[in-house]
Amino acid sequence: xxxxxxxxxxxxxxxxxxxxxxxxxxxxxxxxxxxxxxxxxxxxxxxxxxxxxxxxxxxxxxxxxxxxxxxxxxxxxxxxxxxxxxxxxxxxxxxxxxxxxxxxxxxxxxxxxxxxxxxxxxxxxxxxxxxxxxxxxxxxxxxxxxxxxxxxxxxxxxxxxxxxxxxxxxxxxxxxxxxxxxxxxxxxxxxxxxxxxxxxxxxxxxxxxxxxxxxxxxxxxxxxxxxxxxxxxxxxxxxxxxxxxxxxxxxxxxxxxxxxxxxxxxxxxxxxxxxxxxxxxxxxxxxxxxxxxxxxxxxxxxxxxxxxxxxxxxxxxxxxxxxxxxxxxxxxxxxxxxxxxxxxxxxxxxxxxxxxxxxxxxxxxxxxxxxxxxxxxxxxxxxxxxxxxxxxxxxxxxxxxxxxxxxxxxxxxxxxxxxxxxxxxxxx
Amino acid sequence: xxxxxxxxxxxxxxxxxxxxxxxxxxxxxxxxxxxxxxxxxxxxxxxxxxxxxxxxxxxxxxxxxxxxxxxxxxxxxxxxxxxxxxxxxxxxxxxxxxxxxxxxxxxxxxxxxxxxxxxxxxxxxxxxxxxxxxxxxxxxx
Numbered sequence: 001x002x003x004x005x006x007x008x009x010x011x012x013x014x015x016x017x018x019x020x021x022x023x024x025x026x027x028x029x030x031x032x033x034x035x036x037x038x039x040x041x042x043x044x045x046x047x048x049x050x051x052x053x054x055x056x057x058x059x060x061x062x063x064x065x066x067x068x069x070x071x072x073x074x075x076x077x078x079x080x081x082x083x084x085x086x087x088x089x090x091x092x093x094x095x096x097x098x099x100x101x102x103x104x105x106x107x108x109x110x111x112x113x114x115x116x117x118x119x120x121x122x123x124x125x126x127x128x129x130x131x132x133x134x135x136x137x138x139x140x141x142x143x144x145x146x147x148x149x150x151x152x153x154x155x156x157x158x159x160x161x162x163x164x165x166x167x168x169x170x171x172x173x174x175x176x177x178x179x180x181x182x183x184x185x186x187x188x189x190x191x192x193x194x195x196x197x198x199x200x201x202x203x204x205x206x207x208x209x210x211x212x213x214x215x216x217x218x219x220x221x222x223x224x225x226x227x228x229x230x231x232x233x234x235x236x237x238x239x240x241x242x243x244x245x246x247x248x249x250x251x252x253x254x255x256x257x258x259x260x261x262x263x264x265x266x267x268x269x270x271x272x273x274x275x276x277x278x279x280x281x282x283x284x285x286x287x288x289x290x291x292x293x294x295x296x297x298x299x300x301x302x303x304x305x306x307x308x309x310x311x312x313x314x315x316x317x318x319x320x321x322x323x324x325x326x327x328x329x330x331x332x333x334x335x336x337x338x339x340x341x342x343x344x345x346x347x348x349x350x351x352x353x354x355x356x357x358x359x360x361x362x363x364x365x366x367x368x369x370x371x372x373x374x375x376x377x378x379x380x381x382x383x384x385x386x387x388x389x390x391x392x393x394x395x396x397x398x399x400x401x402x403x404x405x406x407x408x409x410x411x412x413x414x415x416x417x418x419x420x421x422x423x424x425x426x427x428x
Numbered sequence: 429x430x431x432x433x434x435x436x437x438x439x440x441x442x443x444x445x446x447x448x449x450x451x452x453x454x455x456x457x458x459x460x461x462x463x464x465x466x467x468x469x470x471x472x473x474x475x476x477x478x479x480x481x482x483x484x485x486x487x488x489x490x491x492x493x494x495x496x497x498x499x500x501x502x503x504x505x506x507x508x509x510x511x512x513x514x515x516x517x518x519x520x521x522x523x524x525x526x527x528x529x530x531x532x533x534x535x536x537x538x539x540x541x542x543x544x545x546x547x548x549x550x551x552x553x554x555x556x557x558x559x560x561x562x563x564x565x566x567x568x569x
Contacts, residue, residue: 028440055502058505077528170494172498172524
């Protein structure tokens with residue numbers, strides 16, 4: 001790999017042991033990828049956790065209360081405690097283990113709460129901005145076209161690559177943390193112009209309209225193209241940001257798609273030819289009514305129609321989605337044995353509070369939560385057996401991680417289930 | 429001895445040898461493995477219930493959540509990671525995961541490792557040179 005003099009100096013320890021370790025990790029990672037060089041980045045999103053269930057159990061007892069040692073191990077893979085300096089790149093944190101205002105309702109233990117607070121405070125100390133959302137792009141962390149980024153969270157990466165035209169691979173915890181300390185990431189994959197070009201053509205004949213439609217389209221494409229780059233034609237009107245958010249999250253969770261093009265809509269696909277940029281076509285599919293039904297069929301695993309829990313906001317809900325839930329719940333009361341939790345970024349919740357959306361939702365007996373996620377933070381009401389969600393991504397993860405029978409439907413069907421306690425949804 | 433030699437691209441330094449565990453299915457970190465035992469847990473996976481602990485893991489590559497490397501780091505800290513890895517498809521998850529597992533790893537081999545190597549074969553992985561030596565199970569008896 002070709003290194004600049006500055007990169008070599010950092011590697012040699014001119015900026016301290018932690019940055020040298022991080023540079024070494026980025027270089028080993030770049031070599032493993034087959035990258036020829038690194039590229040500068042000033043936009044990093046990562047997990048920076050220690051508190052999420054499953055991960056905290058592995059922290060050796062002797063370093064459990066030493067956040068610097070925990071950070072060194074879990075985020076930089078260093079056996080030795082490093083003195084962690086301020087991050088060099090602007091860095092943002094993704095989902096946390098709990099909502100600090102709702103942790104008791106979320107049934108978070110005192111121990112998890114303490115770890116979450118300690119890790120969070122440590123993040124602030126070193127300059128990691130605690131957005132605590134899977135959608136930093138909804139709360140002001142918006143890269144510009146062509147900007148090199150090092151983001152984790154597949155649903156966020158596919159969004160900034162495809163909708164904005166920023167350039168990021170899907171990073172892991174350690175490569176994001178090392179990028180934060182060095183301001184470097186391997187120049188490989190979606191950082192290169194050729195890595196961004198289309199590989200598969202999807203001729204869309206059943207044009208998506210609802211959020212559910214976009215989720216199903218994304219899931220079907222993910223199943224069929226895996227981690228390649230789909231190019232969609234046939235969608236002749238601009239989607240709104242919620243649709244792109246839902247579509248991308250689905251495609252990423254079903255197959256590992258990190259970038260898509262919609263001809264005539266997304267910035268690197270003004271034409272079919274430009275979207276492919278001369279790259280060989282690897283496959284072509286038609287998405288019609290039958291494929292939409294097939295995609296819905298992937299989720300038809302729940303059998304019990306008595307719904308205990310409704311989760312809205314995967315990825316974290318936009319203001320428009322929170323408003324929709326408030327409208328649907330206005331003047332209604334939830335079924336006494338069904339809970340409805342809406343997850344949204346803290347900043348959006350602040351506006352929802354001011355607008356009165358939160359009050360309307362809470363008056364019905366539902367909750368608006370921030371900073372966390374049912375599946376990732378493993379927070380949910382007691383005794384849930386059957387859940388419903390309007391997100392294909394959440395419906396993908398819930399049965400595997402939380403072992404819930406899970407119904408997928410429209411937001412309206414989900415809210416209806418929370419009010420009646422019964423699943424009456426289906427593909428319409 | 430009919431040892432087969434494959435040549436590929438070194439991914440992670442070091443040399444290790446052991447028994448191969450081979451699968452044609454990609455492996456998921458989050459929701460795909462038990463990181464306390466090294467067992468594959470994904471419901472539709474052909475290796476479900478089998479553990480890669482102490483094995484030379486031969487597989488197409490990584491899939492699923494970006495937490496792949498974190499889950500395999502946890503497996504390593506629990507002492508149940510593979511001792512070497514041979515994979516076909518390079519992705520960020522796979523590359524970072526290989527670095528974090530800290531076991532010798534090789535990819536881009538001159539023959540398809542999923543065809544040449546069978547579960548139970550004795551495999552030596554040289555992550556410095558990219559050379560993989562395979563002694564079929566039958567030859568070892």
